[in-house]
Amino acid sequence: MTNQPTQAERDVMRDLIDRALDEAKDGGKAGIAAAVMRGDTLIARGLNEVHLRHDPTRHAEIVAISAATRALSDPDLSGCTLLTTLQPCEMCLSAMRFAGIRRVIYAAGRPDVVETKYFAFPGLTIPDFRRADHDDFTAIGGVDEDRIRHIYAMGAD
C-alpha cells in the first residue's frame, strides 16, 4: 500500500468532508464522518452518533468500522483503509487496530484542533501509538484539511 491516497480515496474523502460540513450546520452534531474502504471500494460509512444516542462511544470511526464488519460478516478488516475527516482519537485508533486495519487517512490533524475535546489522552501522539504497536500501521494526515479544519478548531460544543 502506498503512502499517498489513491484517487478513489481522495474522492471518498471529498464526500466525507461534504457530509461532515453538512452535519456541522446542525447544532449539537460533531461534524465528523468516516469510511472503510478495501482497495478502491467503499465498504461502509459512518457519522458521529454521540449526540444522537447519548453515547460517547459512537464516534464516526467506530460506527464505520462496525458497519463494515457487519457488511462483510467478518470482524477482520485486514487490508482495509480507514478514512476520517479528523485524526482518530485513541479509542478509534485502537478499534482500527483490533479490526486489523493498518492504514488510516485523515483530513484535519490534532495540532489544528481543540485536543481536549476530541482526544482522551493528549499526551500521546500517533507516533507514540505506532511505537507501542507490535504490528505497525501507516497514518496519512492533512488530506483536504483546508476544507474542514475550521470546524474542529472552534472549540464550541
Place this chain on the structure above:
Amino acid sequence: MTNQPTQAERDVMRDLIDRALDEAKDGGKAGIAAAVMRGDTLIARGLNEVHLRHDPTRHAEIVAISAATRALSDPDLSGCTLLTTLQPCEMCLSAMRFAGIRRVIYAAGRPDVVETKYFAFPGLTIPDFRRADHDDFTAIGGVDEDRIRHIYAMGAD
C-alpha cells in the same frame, strides 16, 4: 473516592466473574464482563459481543458504557466507576475517559494475560495513559483475579 473497592463493588465484581466464567464455557466467546456503577448502585452491565456481532468494537466495557449512557439518557458518566473482569484495553480506557469516568476496577491484569490478543498497543501501560491524561483517573487492579485469570492466560481464540 477511595482506592479500595467498596463491598457493593466487590459484590458486583463477583457477579461479573461468574458471568464471564459462564460465557467462557461457550466456545468462541471471550468471557469478559463489565459494569458501570454510580456509588453503590449498578447502572448497567455488558458482556463481550465481538463474536456475536462480528464487530471488534463490541468489548464488554463499550457495551456497558453504552448501556449506562442509554439508561441515564446522558453521555456524561462523571462520578461513575467502571468494573471489568480484565484490565481494559486502550479502546475501552479511552471510551471510559470520554464518558467522564475517572475510576476503574478490574480483576485480571495485563501481565497475566495474552497481551497481543487483548491489547492493541502493548507498549503502552495504564501508567503511560495516566501520565498522558490531563485529568487523572484511578485504576484498581487484581480484585478477585484468582478466579478468572486462567481464562485470559490460555491464548486460545
